[in-house]
Amino acid sequence: MLEYGLRFLAGGIAVSAFAAFGDALRPKSFAGLFGAAPSIAVATLLITLSQKGAPFAAVEGRSMMAGALALAAYSWTVCVLLKKLLMSSWTATMVALFVWFVVAFGLSAALFQLS
Amino acid sequence: MIVKFKPSVLRQTRWYEYLFRFVLGGAMTVIAGLIAARFGPVIGGLFLAFPAIFPASATLIEKHVRERKEKAGLPGARRGKEAAALDAAGAALGSFGLAAFGLVIWLMIVPSPAWALVLAAVAWLAVAILAWQVRRWL
Numbered sequence: 001m002l003e004y005g006l007r008f009l010a011g012g013i014a015v016s017a018f019a020a021f022g023d024a025l026r027p028k029s030f031a032g033l034f035g036a037a038p039s040i041a042v043a044t045l046l047i048t049l050s051q052k053g054a055p056f057a058a059v060e061g062r063s064m065m066a067g068a069l070a071l072a073a074y075s076w077t078v079c080v081l082l083k084k085l086l087m088s089s090w091t092a093t094m095v096a097l098f099v100w101f102v103v104a105f106g107l108s109a110a111l112f113q114l115s
Numbered sequence: 116m117i118v119k120f121k122p123s124v125l126r127q128t129r130w131y132e133y134l135f136r137f138v139l140g141g142a143m144t145v146i147a148g149l150i151a152a153r154f155g156p157v158i159g160g161l162f163l164a165f166p167a168i169f170p171a172s173a174t175l176i177e178k179h180v181r182e183r184k185e186k187a188g189l190p191g192a193r194r195g196k197e198a199a200a201l202d203a204a205g206a207a208l209g210s211f212g213l214a215a216f217g218l219v220i221w222l223m224i225v226p227s228p229a230w231a232l233v234l235a236a237v238a239w240l241a242v243a244i245l246a247w248q249v250r251r252w253l
Binding site: 003004007008009010011012013014015016019020022023024025026027028029030031032033034035036037038040041042043044045046047048049052055056057058059060061062063064065066067068069071072074075076078079080083086087088089090092093094097100101104105108112113 | 118119120123124125128133135136137138139140141142143144145147148149151155156157158159160161162163164165166167168169170172173174176177193195196197198199200201202203204205206207208209210211212213214215216218219220221222224225228233235236237243244247249
């Protein structure tokens with residue numbers, strides 16, 4: 001229970017800090033880089049290292065590469081939905097989650113066989 | 116184009132919007148941990164790059180830009196969407212930095228955990244900025 005409390009606190013702080021830093025940056029396209037900051041990863045890996053060890057964290061890092069490429073596809077899709085179809089941000093970001101799941105699990109299955 | 120840091124913009128964000136992001140970020144970190152514990156590190160690792168707070172951030176950007184434009188008597192709906200789209204384009208470029216972060220963790224965390232975290236953070240920032248710069252040149 002304590003572990004998950006720590007995760008919640010560390011994740012909340014990391015995500016808020018990166019998001020606030022990104023908010024204050026201009027131009028917007030540069031600020032967007034912080035939308036793909038490793039906030040959840042940093043919080044998770046620190047705790048994973050102490051709880052499950054480095055080999056477990058290494059496999060998470062390898063999978064994270066597939067997740068990051070899925071995030072690139074997701075963000076690009078959101079951009080297209082907003083610019084071309086003029087969807088609201090909430091709708092575009094929700095619809096595009098489908099792309100993240102397909103690319104992330106597709107790449108993971110192809111490269112790591114979801115073992 | 117010069118990159119600027121404008122802390123005054125932070126006053127536009129209300130306290131409950133900060134709280135919402137904190138709770139969402141914390142909850143997603145807990146969920147990522149639960150997924151890794153239940154399904155193993157291969158599936159768990161994917162969720163370290165899940166767009167957890169992206170919907171909330173994009174919605175906030177659209178709302179803030181729309182409100183600012185409408186306050187100035189300008190039509191804000193389209194400008195709000197454009198600002199959120201620009202942010203998403205930046206996130207797409209930043210994702211390559213996130214992949215570099217994962218690569219460094221994968222290769223280095225077993226022999227040298229502390230250095231792996233430091234170098235992964237440096238790799239994330241360097242690759243993200245490089246991708247953004249290359250996009251501007253093209």
